Amino acid sequence: MRVFPASIPLDGRTVIVSGAGFMAEAKARLFVGSPARLKWFTGADTEPVASDIARFAEVIRREPTRRDFRGASLVFIAGGEDHVIARQAREARAKGALVNIVDSPKGSDFQTPALVDRDAMVISIASGGATPVLSVDIRSQIERLVPARVGILADLARELRGTVKSVLDKFDDRRAFWERALRGKARDLALSGDKAGARREMLRELNTDAPPPSGIVHLVGAGPGDPDLLTIKAARLLREADVIVHDRLVGDGVLDLARRDAIRIDVGKTKGHHPVPQDEIADILVREARKGQRVVRLKGGDPFIFGRGGEELETVRAAGIEAEVTPGISAALACAASSGIPLTHRDHAQSVTFASGVVKKDGPDVNYQALSAPNATAVFYMGVGAAPEIQTKLLAAGRTGATPVAIIENGSSENERTLTGILGDLAGLVERANVKGPAIIIVGETAALAASQPVEAVENFA
Template sequence: MRVFPASIPLDGRTIILAGSGFMADAKARLFVNSPARLKWFTGRNADPVPHDLAQVAEVYDREPTRSDLRGATLVFIAGGEPRFIDRLARRARRRGALVNVVDSPAESDFQVPAIVDRDEIVVSVASGGSAPVLSVDIRSAVEQVLPANVGILAGLARELRGTVKSVLDKFDDRRAFWERALRGEARDAALRGDRAAARRLMLKTLNEVQPEKTGIVHLVGAGPGDPDLLTLKAARLLREADVIVHDRLVSEGVLNMARRDALRIDVGKTKGHHPVPQEEIGDILVREARKGQRVVRIKGGDPFIFGRGGEELDVVRAAGIDAEVTPGISAALACAASAQVPLTHRDHAQTVTFASGVVKSGGPDADYETLAAPNATSVFYMGVGAAPQIEAKMLAAGRAGATPVMLVENGTHDNERRILTRLDSLADTVVRERVHGPSIIMIGETAALGQVTAAAQTELQETYA
């Protein structure tokens, strides 16, 4: 984080603006609906001040003096000769003000972020002055999803905060109240613009007997790792979670969407190294939920596709705890999309089958007769270590040795790697290319349609010429 987006309360503050023209107008408009006192020094022979801004600012047709700067919190300098800018900035700083020289980040104490203004709710997007156009584009995206009346809801929360604190002594009780009030009927009324109804419903919620806090476990799919591929519901559950139990395949970008104060429990496993046994993971879920916590058990990909989500769901249900499942984009789908491998194709594959390269000790093996069928795509999870066995069993079941194979290592991550080979070279390729990261292996004619490096594509064309 190169810049810290602090919030400055504006009640009782004085803002100084020096200069005229469109840049000064833009800075003045930031404070049109604020409680701050805006003193605007346009200088002599300046451009006319727009009528709407003249109504909210104290306008002076001269330069600010030392006494004008007394008590100022922020000083904006919009244009002028370098000597004037330097002199005014030094005077302002000596009086404790922060200075912004418009369009000159290096000379400024702070930069003005792109702002989404919803009255009580203000969202700022800052780039440290390096990319203001990008900040504006991000602000536009935020404006599209942030309800216009969300400020009403925040205003009521501020107004009633003292009342709530006097009624509910315990922090956990207050937090539970605000969760119900700000996510229930009161919220809906506020977002409709009905402030009176929202206030009435908040007080009604406050006067109701609060239900005993009950825990819940959410099994959530984190997708393949790219935070942009996380579902909206999964992102919301992460923000609301009290406890997050996560695997090693859940990326840091996904975990960063969670509340900072949420308890994180790492139960990640690697091949041959299970520091937290599966039975203990179930115990953790039950223990935390029985405390009344909202527990998110988040797994890479989808929890019900080779994620042992079914086993964990059984444990939670057997303990009498509510559970919900939120799907994620499975690694097979994400890697296929990233490599542009169509898993089904009218000309090449009428079926697709997902299989695990690792099976339970003593348990049944995958059905290789089905996996080796022609005109089909077979996708193997956890197949890197089992590549020799997969190759041998697929060949023994009748799949041709020249069948294209696409390996995608670290799919959707910055270090994603795609390797195109043949079925009868699968095991050798894994060793030669030193494939160690989490990988998906796609076997079938459609694998040849994927996108790899130009050199690899040329090699493939020569192979199948």
């Protein structure tokens, strides 16, 4: 962490803005509606101040003097000649104020973050002044996620905090109460604008004996690895989880979204190395849920596409534990999209089939005959080690050796690469390119539409 976005209470504070123009106006508008006293020194020759700010601020049509900075907590200097800016900054600091010089991070004591303002709830996005445009873009994304009336909940929590503390002595009991209150009916009432109803519901919850915590297991798809491809619901469940049981292929950026105090249990597998057997994974889910924990079983891609989600769901529900499934973007979809390969195409493929290159020991094999249709796309998961078998069986089932193939390794990550070739040379392509990372194999005419060029010329097998 390179910058620390501290929160400064504004009650009883004086904020000064010095300067004219849109930059000064933007700083002044930040404090409209806040409990701070806002003084805006606009200079002598300025246009009329925007009406919403003029109604709230003390507008002074001159430059500030040393005496004006007395008692100020924050001072924003927006424009002017360099020697005037330097003098004002020096005088403000001498009076104990923190100074922000607009568009001069190095000359400032602090930088103004991009803000998502929900009154009592304020979210800041800080880059230390390095990338304000990026901060604003991130703010726009957060604005879509944060309910407009979430500040009502924050107000109620602040107002009732002392009451809750007097009723519930133990920290764990208070935390459990707030989780129920801020995620249940009271939240719904507050977000609908009914603050009085939300308060009544919170007090009712406070004066009702809390039921014993009921555990739940969420099977959550983490997507192919890129945190940006995580669903909004999956991100929320991660933030709320007490225990996270995760696979090896879950990206670090995804786990970073979890609470810092959440228990993380790594049950990842690699080829030929399964340190935590599947039965034990299911036992972990049941055990943790029976403690009343909110358990997230985090799986790469989608839980129900070669993720054994169906097996785990059966086990959890058979144990009498509530379970929910939150889908994720599967590797086939993400990798194909990243490489510009349409899995279906009106001219080339009227169907798509997902298949596994590795099947259960003594279980049924993949139906390669069904995968051999010329106007269809086949997508193989876990197929790198099985590439020679996939090649042989598809050729034997009728696919021609000239059928285009594509291999997408480490899809959606920084080191993603796409290799293209033909089915008759699939095993050789995997070997020559030394494919090691997780990869999917796409077989069919649409594989030739990959945005990437082949890594090498290959002999045309007919």
